[in-house]
Amino acid sequence: MSLSNVVRPYGDTTGDGRVQVSFTLPVPGVSAADRALGEGAALQLAGKMGLSPAMVVHTKPIGPDFTFFIVYGRVSHLVDLSAVTVPEREFELLSPAEVNLRIRTALGRKLVVVGATVGTDAHTVGIDAILNVKGHAGEKGLEYYREIRVVNLGAQVAIASLVTRAAAEQADAVLVSQVVTQRDAHLSNARELGAVFRAAPEFAGPARRPLLVVGGPRFDPQEAAALGVDKIFGRGTTPGEVASYLAHALAPVPAGASASVPAEAGA
Amino acid sequence: MTTAKLNLDPATVKLARELAKRAGEPVTHLARTHTTVSIERAVLRLAGLDGADAAGMPWVNRLADAVKDAVGLEHGVALPAWDAMVAGGYPDLRTLAEQAADGQVKFRIPAGGEAVAARELALRSAKAGVAAIDAQRALRSRMIADLADPPAPWIYLIVATGDIYEDIPQAQAAAREGADVIAVIRSTGQSLLDYVPEGATREGYAGTYATRENFRLMRAALDETSRELGRYVRLTNYASGLCMPEIATLAGLERLDMMLNDCMYGIIFRDINPVRTFIDQRFSRQVHARAGIVINTGEDNYLTTADAVDAAHTVVVSQLLNEYFAVEAGLANWQLGLGHAFEINPQVPDSFLLELAHAQLVRELFPGAPLKYMPPTKHMTGNVFAGYLLDAFFNLCGLMTDQSILLVGMMTEGIHTPFLSDRDLALENVRYVRSAAGRLGLSFQPDSFVVGRAHQVLDEAVALLRRIEAEGLLNAIADGTFGVTKRPPDGGRGLDGVIERADGYFNPVSDLLTVSARPDDPVSDLLGGDPE
Numbered sequence: 154m155s156l157s158n159v160v161r162p163y164g165d166t167t168g169d170g171r172v173q174v175s176f177t178l179p180v181p182g183v184s185a186a187d188r189a190l191g192e193g194a195a196l197q198l199a200g201k202m203g204l205s206p207a208m209v210v211h212t213k214p215i216g217p218d219f220t221f222f223i224v225y226g227r228v229s230h231l232v233d234l235s236a237v238t239v240p241e242r243e244f245e246l247l248s249p250a251e252v253n254l255r256i257r258t259a260l261g262r263k264l265v266v267v268g269a270t271v272g273t274d275a276h277t278v279g280i281d282a283i284l285n286v287k288g289h290a291g292e293k294g295l296e297y298y299r300e301i302r303v304v305n306l307g308a309q310v311a312i313a314s315l316v317t318r319a320a321a322e323q324a325d326a327v328l329v330s331q332v333v334t335q336r337d338a339h340l341s342n343a344r345e346l347g348a349v350f351r352a353a354p355e356f357a358g359p360a361r362r363p364l365l366v367v368g369g370p371r372f373d374p375q376e377a378a379a380l381g382v383d384k385i386f387g388r389g390t391t392p393g394e395v396a397s398y399l400a401h402a403l404a405p406v407p408a409g410a411s412a413s414v415p416a417e418a419g420a
Numbered sequence: 421m422t423t424a425k426l427n428l429d430p431a432t433v434k435l436a437r438e439l440a441k442r443a444g445e446p447v448t449h450l451a452r453t454h455t456t457v458s459i460e461r462a463v464l465r466l467a468g469l470d471g472a473d474a475a476g477m478p479w480v481n482r483l484a485d486a487v488k489d490a491v492g493l494e495h496g497v498a499l500p501a502w503d504a505m506v507a508g509g510y511p512d513l514r515t516l517a518e519q520a521a522d523g524q525v526k527f528r529i530p531a532g533g534e535a536v537a538a539r540e541l542a543l544r545s546a547k548a549g550v551a552a553i554d555a556q557r558a559l560r561s562r563m564i565a566d567l568a569d570p571p572a573p574w575i576y577l578i579v580a581t582g583d584i585y586e587d588i589p590q591a592q593a594a595a596r597e598g599a600d601v602i603a604v605i606r607s608t609g610q611s612l613l614d615y616v617p618e619g620a621t622r623e624g625y626a627g628t629y630a631t632r633e634n635f636r637l638m639r640a641a642l643d644e645t646s647r648e649l650g651r652y653v654r655l656t657n658y659a660s661g662l663c664m665p666e667i668a669t670l671a672g673l674e675r676l677d678m679m680l681n682d683c684m685y686g687i688i689f690r691d692i693n694p695v696r697t698f699i700d701q702r703f704s705r706q707v708h709a710r711a712g713i714v715i716n717t718g719e720d721n722y723l724t725t726a727d728a729v730d731a732a733h734t735v736v737v738s739q740l741l742n743e744y745f746a747v748e749a750g751l752a753n754w755q756l757g758l759g760h761a762f763e764i765n766p767q768v769p770d771s772f773l774l775e776l777a778h779a780q781l782v783r784e785l786f787p788g789a790p791l792k793y794m795p796p797t798k799h800m801t802g803n804v805f806a807g808y809l810l811d812a813f814f815n816l817c818g819l820m821t822d823q824s825i826l827l828v829g830m831m832t833e834g835i836h837t838p839f840l841s842d843r844d845l846a847l848e849n850v851r852y853v854r855s856a857a858g859r860l861g862l863s864f865q866p867d868s869f870v871v872g873r874a875h876q877v878l879d880e881a882v883a884l885l886r887r888i889e890a891e892g893l894l895n896a897i898a899d900g901t902f903g904v905t906k907r908p909p910d911g912g913r914g915l916d917g918v919i920e921r922a923d924g925y926f927n928p929v930s931d932l933l934t935v936s937a938r939p940d941d942p943v944s945d946l947l948g949g950d951p952e
Contacts, residue, residue: 177841213844216593221841273609273625281905307691309612333626370834389802 182220244401259404279330347381440740466549546928580605582624611661668704672711705749720761733880777873795829
């Protein structure tokens with residue numbers, strides 16, 4: 154292990170290890186005595202978090218029973234870059250024009266995407282951000298892609314009706330967004346989605362089952378197999394990433410062919 | 421009262437209102453000639469029918485369904501229900517409902533003297549319900565007179581634990597921290613339930629079920645806190661979804677103070693049938709008018725799917741439509757909490773000036789309305805430090821343009837439900853901006869960017885209203901005019917609960933609420949009123 158593989162947080166000098174944390178403790182902070190006790194408690198917590206030395210720079214009572222602290226300190230831990238694992242992106246990021254070309258070349262027809270939120274989740278913000286032409290984070294949504302046909306079923310779709318609709322539309326992919334996470338509803342819904350689609354007589358042959366893609370802010374992208382779906386997207390996913398993944402999974406480049414776009418094809 | 425700074429042309433403003441009225445009138449006609457299952461259930465609720473069967477299905481649903489199956493609801497639920505009360509000698513509605521659910525009651529549409537008797541009895545029960553709403557309104561006025569009404573802008577904070585018994589201490593803490601209005605976010609599945617759950621609830625998804633008992637518990641807790649703080653703390657919930665009329669009724673009976681009640685939100689964002697929504701909405705607004713409840717409209721939502729610059733005029737159009745539908749239903753200006761939001765991408769050059777132009781335009785278009793201004797959500801990226809700054813600019817814009825109700829932005833928006841400290845920091849932000857710049861006011865050069873932008877948005881709104889008036893509001897909604905979402909008039913949930921009224925339709929509650937409306941025509945007043 155070479156030395157450059159080890160880093161510490163950078164405040165204003167290499168290796169100073171300086172970080173900032175803020176938290177609330179359920180202790181009173183109005184009187185001077187309470188405040189002193191609270192700051193001591195905050196320092197004890199900071200020490201156990203690996204901050205040494207630490208300094209409480211801000212203390213504020215919130216109501217009679219709570220106190221908010223901002224703490225700066227030197228973190229004693231080292232980060233070993235050689236031991237960091239990063240989930241590999243198994244697909245390359247493509248522009249909309251490249252995605253369109255890939256679909257045209259590989260499928261010779263439009264790629265059909267059916268999207269919905271399932272269960273009790275009424276938050277369409279996630280699925281709309283990916284599907285609506287308006288898009289998200291400066292990228293247009295899948296409706297913008299000429300070679301993708303989007304069927305957005307909206308909120309609170311029963312998984313059974315999603316199966317029926319996906320079959321009727323001959324969907325290549327089903328996109329499901331789950332924002333609500335109370336009592337791990339997002340996980341149980343994703344599991345149910347995987348199980349129901351895999352068992353559905355509509356998709357008897359494995360090749361005909363649409364690709365199951367699930368997204369939401371609290372998913373772990375590495376959990377796809379465990380939940381029985383094909384792909385999971387986490388917080389901050391953009392429409393371009395989803396489109397690139399769909400092209401990768403459903404419209405692969407034939408061996409020896411070039412995926413680049415001729416200049417005149419444009420966007 | 422706000423001072424006019426944008427030099428809007430009164431003729432253009434009047435034209436915009438006239439177009440909104442013309443676009444809305446066919447929909448109002450639809451609402452006058454139809455009823456819905458939820459409106460009929462609201463009649464039963466106001467007449468005192470409460471509770472649910474062993475499976476949790478409310479008795480109002482069981483009774484309305486029994487009547488619907490036997491004789492249909494096109495004459496209203498009241499006539500056959502109270503006729504059966506008389507004929508069967510039932511002591512109360514609850515007994516009738518239990519017997520009807522067992523298939524023991526024969527319903528019919530009475531005629532002649534029997535119809536007169538049924539109507540009289542129904543009217544008597546409905547009057548008792550309306551009197552209970554009137555008593556709650558009077559109690560609110562007394563409490564405000566005895567305590568104090570907080571100065572504008574009112575600080576609006578949200579609680580959303582899913583458990584009413586967790587919500588209560590959180591709401592009381594938020595009020596002590598400075599909240600003037602507490603909103604209890606509803607469980608996310610509720611808008612699509614075709615019944616109102618019963619009792620105190622502890623299980624909700626991203627929110628707490630709206631039930632009569634939850635309303636009562638929270639209002640009682642906030643009454644206690646109001647007395648402790650010496651100012652009246654208002655309570656908000658959601659009259660939306662498939663049970664909008666019933667929830668409005670329960671809100672009136674349990675003295676909620678504000679209700680989210682948008683004319684198109686359910687259509688666009690919850691895919692509830694447009695016709696069902698407009699019919700339910702008129703009845704629920706009649707109830708709100710009587711109960712002295714301030715409605716909050718949901719235009720901020722359009723800007724979460726549509727672009728806040730490109731779609732700014734759709735917000736104004738929706739506000740004008742909401743105003744027409746509200747005034748037509750009997751709501752007074754002081755009850756129109758029209759919504760809008762600070763949602764322009766901060767990367768856009770002059771984004772703050774654009775926000776100022778939009779906020780000031782809305783202020784001047786609706787000078788007597790308690791505008792509800794919503795903080796940034798779409799461009800809160802997880803960078804809490806930048807988010808805190810954006811929230812400060814939101815607060816500044818809100819104070820500079822005299823917004824009436826400020827929903828306080830959280831730096832951790834989109835990351836988690838607010839920590840105690842998030843809420844405290846957010847209130848510190850508001851307090852600082854209010855004390856540092858609350859009296860800033862502002863004036864714009866007549867040829868300034870802000871004035872030009874406000875005029876442009878108003879002109880675009882008028883152009884869009886012309887199109888909507890020409891093609892019809894329902895068609896415009898089907899075309900995706902609002903929130904970039906297409907909703908056809910025969911699509912969405914709840915159309916099967918819409919019933920065309922027969923000749924002789926009788927609804928004792930509508931009769932009472934309409935009779936009690938002002939004798940003059942409030943919509944004409946609206947158009948005749950000088951917009952300054």
